[in-house]
Amino acid sequence: MFKLMPRETQFNDMFAEMSANIIQGATLLKEVFADFTDVPVRIQQLKTIEHRGDELTHAILIKLNQTFITPFDREGIHALAASLDDVLDFIYAAGLRLVTYKIQSPPRAASLLAEIIIKQAEQIAKAVKNLEDHEHVLACCVEINFLENEADRVTQEAMAELFETETNPINLIKIKELLETLEISTDKAEDVANSLESVILKSR
Amino acid sequence: MFKLMPRETQFNDMFAEMSANIIQGATLLKEVFADFTDVPVRIQQLKTIEHRGDELTHAILIKLNQTFITPFDREGIHALAASLDDVLDFIYAAGLRLVTYKIQSPPRAASLLAEIIIKQAEQIAKAVKNLEDHEHVLACCVEINFLENEADRVTQEAMAELFETETNPINLIKIKELLETLEISTDKAEDVANSLESVILKSR
Amino acid sequence: MFKLMPRETQFNDMFAEMSANIIQGATLLKEVFADFTDVPVRIQQLKTIEHRGDELTHAILIKLNQTFITPFDREGIHALAASLDDVLDFIYAAGLRLVTYKIQSPPRAASLLAEIIIKQAEQIAKAVKNLEDHEHVLACCVEINFLENEADRVTQEAMAELFETETNPINLIKIKELLETLEISTDKAEDVANSLESVILKSR
Numbered sequence: 287m288f289k290l291m292p293r294e295t296q297f298n299d300m301f302a303e304m305s306a307n308i309i310q311g312a313t314l315l316k317e318v319f320a321d322f323t324d325v326p327v328r329i330q331q332l333k334t335i336e337h338r339g340d341e342l343t344h345a346i347l348i349k350l351n352q353t354f355i356t357p358f359d360r361e362g363i364h365a366l367a368a369s370l371d372d373v374l375d376f377i378y379a380a381g382l383r384l385v386t387y388k389i390q391s392p393p394r395a396a397s398l399l400a401e402i403i404i405k406q407a408e409q410i411a412k413a414v415k416n417l418e419d420h421e422h423v424l425a426c427c428v429e430i431n432f433l434e435n436e437a438d439r440v441t442q443e444a445m446a447e448l449f450e451t452e453t454n455p456i457n458l459i460k461i462k463e464l465l466e467t468l469e470i471s472t473d474k475a476e477d478v479a480n481s482l483e484s485v486i487l488k489s490r
Numbered sequence: 491m492f493k494l495m496p497r498e499t500q501f502n503d504m505f506a507e508m509s510a511n512i513i514q515g516a517t518l519l520k521e522v523f524a525d526f527t528d529v530p531v532r533i534q535q536l537k538t539i540e541h542r543g544d545e546l547t548h549a550i551l552i553k554l555n556q557t558f559i560t561p562f563d564r565e566g567i568h569a570l571a572a573s574l575d576d577v578l579d580f581i582y583a584a585g586l587r588l589v590t591y592k593i594q595s596p597p598r599a600a601s602l603l604a605e606i607i608i609k610q611a612e613q614i615a616k617a618v619k620n621l622e623d624h625e626h627v628l629a630c631c632v633e634i635n636f637l638e639n640e641a642d643r644v645t646q647e648a649m650a651e652l653f654e655t656e657t658n659p660i661n662l663i664k665i666k667e668l669l670e671t672l673e674i675s676t677d678k679a680e681d682v683a684n685s686l687e688s689v690i691l692k693s694r
Numbered sequence: 695m696f697k698l699m700p701r702e703t704q705f706n707d708m709f710a711e712m713s714a715n716i717i718q719g720a721t722l723l724k725e726v727f728a729d730f731t732d733v734p735v736r737i738q739q740l741k742t743i744e745h746r747g748d749e750l751t752h753a754i755l756i757k758l759n760q761t762f763i764t765p766f767d768r769e770g771i772h773a774l775a776a777s778l779d780d781v782l783d784f785i786y787a788a789g790l791r792l793v794t795y796k797i798q799s800p801p802r803a804a805s806l807l808a809e810i811i812i813k814q815a816e817q818i819a820k821a822v823k824n825l826e827d828h829e830h831v832l833a834c835c836v837e838i839n840f841l842e843n844e845a846d847r848v849t850q851e852a853m854a855e856l857f858e859t860e861t862n863p864i865n866l867i868k869i870k871e872l873l874e875t876l877e878i879s880t881d882k883a884e885d886v887a888n889s890l891e892s893v894i895l896k897s898r
Contacts (some may be wrong), residue, residue: 347888351895446590450896455659455863459870462663480551487555650794658864666867684755691759 296349298364298417304342304370305411311335311377312407316400319320319392321382329381342370362485370410376471377403380464387460395444399468402437406430406475410480413482420486427479437472441465500553501567502621508546509516509615510576515539515581516611522585523596528684533585533635547575564652566689573681574614584668591664599648601671606641610679612632617686624690631683641676645669704757706825709821711820712750712778719743719785722816724808726789727800728791736842744786751779760895770893777885778818784879785811788872795868803852807876810845814838821890828894835887845880 311332318328346367350360377400384392413426443463452458522532551573554564581604588596617630632669648669656662719740726736754775766780785808792800821834852873860866 325666347892348895351892382850386850387857388854423780440584442590446592449591449660449664453660456857456861456866458660459663459867460857484551484555487552492746646790646794650796653795653864653868657864662864663867688755688759691756 300346301414303468305414307339308374308407311374312403315381318401319397326385332381334377337376339374343367366481369474369481372474373471374468380467383464389460395440396464398440399437400413402433408431423482423486427483430475430479434472434476435470437469441469504550505618505665511543512611514580516579516607518584523601529587533589536582536585540578543578547571565590571684573678573685576678580671584671587668593664595651597648599644599676600668602642602644606637607675614682627686627690631687634683636681637681638676639671645673708754709822713822715747716782716815719782720811722787723785726804734793739794740786740789744782747782774793774889776867777882777889780882784875788875791872797868801852803848806848807845810841811879814841818886831890831894835891838883838887841879842873842884845877849877
């Protein structure tokens with residue numbers, strides 16, 4: 287049984303905060319897709335959320351370097367923090383492309399992918415809320431991986447349709463990269479699941 | 491001298507199985523390039539092979555987390571399993587692009603790259619078959635790295651020719667990405683060599 | 695206080711040599727942008743510098759595997775060597791694209807990014823010259839991260855302008871990838887800063 291020491295509780299709180307921040311970022315991006323107005327202003331808000339994620343990650347790594355815990359936990363916690371940071375980085379990177387490329391009408395798949403990212407982030411939040419319950423965490427990880435497969439399927443179908451229908455090469459480049467960036471975010475959520483699984487298995 | 495304990499033998503068997511699976515995947519892809527018919531059906535077979543690779547990787551990571559061995563070996567075995575998984579992931583990703591992009595005639599360089607990947611996978615299989623013989627493993631690693639340089643040269647020449655001759659931007663995007671994906675697979679094989687070298691040097 | 699043992703001094707010398715090599719590579723690339731003649735010959739010189747970087751990295755990893763030091767230092771030194779290698783790999787990859795894509799007139803942002811990379815490499819050299827002085831190293835890391843943000847801003851503005859003005863899709867692909875490759879080099883310098891910070895904090 288994984289016992290929570292006071293200092294581990296601090297890590298748990300920080301991971302809970304990071305998960306909540308990812309949910310907020312992914313939800314904002316989904317809302318942008320649903321109501322595609324004032325995009326630059328709202329992506330600026332997403333940048334603020336992403337920046338908050340950077341600060342939380344940095345705080346975890348500083349605390350980790352100053353805390354004495356076993357190497358395995360240390361390694362796992364480092365990987366967990368880094369992959370959580372990556373999920374949000376790619377949510378923001380996707381949002382930024384809407385502005386930089388002046389995308390006029392994002393495809394429906396972009397919205398579906400944002401929804402999948404929200405669901406993954408909810409599973410991450412659920413897992414880190416109760417890290418002592420291994421079966422609970424592993425069930426969340428299975429769900430995150432299932433959602434990543436779903437994202438692969440959505441992306442692949444959308445990409446095939448894009449290459450089938452889009453005749454303007456520059457538009458194709460824009461939409462292709464938007465979809466790829468969103469899909470990478472779901473891959474990073476899978477990395478989060480792998481880190482969680484690893485932390486759990488090592489503490490058995 | 492690196493002594494093989496029973497539990498290490500199990501890891502060796504699993505790595506042998508992963509290597510054989512990569513050879514099978516790369517060979518299938520090369521055959522697709524040689525006889526470019528029924529592509530979607532055969533890439534579906536490649537997906538099955540890639541999925542088997544995922545299962546083997548997962549089994550190794552689970553076993554690793556449940557086995558007590560020194561941290562250095564652990565780290566090295568984790569890196570080795572992850573990089574072997576990556577080699578096959580990119581072989582499949584290359585195959586998938588043939589279907590998603592409906593590529594009509596892949597360039598000769600794609601076939602050359604698939605051949606290089608097979609040769610790298612054969613060296614990996616040869617190395618993991620006899621991990622106790624350090625000189626043997628290091629010689630395999632040198633060969634894998636030599637093949638990666640060869641792949642770089644092939645890719646670079648093909649890319650220069652593509653930008654010289656292809657005037658249709660969407661075709662250019664398709665072929666460029668096919669070649670890049672194959673080249674990344676050879677980079678991942680180089681990561682395998684680095685992991686092998688690291689495991690060997692640490693056990694001296 | 696981080697005490698330098700003889701074997702640690704050897705690592706410091708090797709890191710100093712790697713930093714000097716990166717400065718040399720980035721400076722050559724900046725000079726190519728400033729005087730855009732004889733590009734293939736000068737990128738061949740850049741390849742020689744990059745190859746020297748590979749050899750230095752390999753020497754550090756071999757020495758690391760054969761030296762007994764604590765796991766934390768080992769992990770940090772490995773990450774530091776790998777990220778330094780990556781900075782130069784992407785400098786060369788950017789230079790190579792000038793040749794492979796026969797780019798006729800690189801945008802001003804490419805030159806600005808090369809300048810930022812030189813400044814980052816100078817901060818890296820300054821940091822590794824005096825690793826015992828933690829405040830000094832952390833100040834260099836702050837500056838490296840500031841420069842990475844600057845590179846993000848430059849890249850994003852140049853990318854928006856490129857999509858605004860470039861109507862030839864193949865030219866757009868070429869310049870987009872040149873800028874992205876340079877920007878990745880500045881990201882890798884940020885990874886160097888993270889590794890340095892981690893090594894410092896663990897040795898406190």
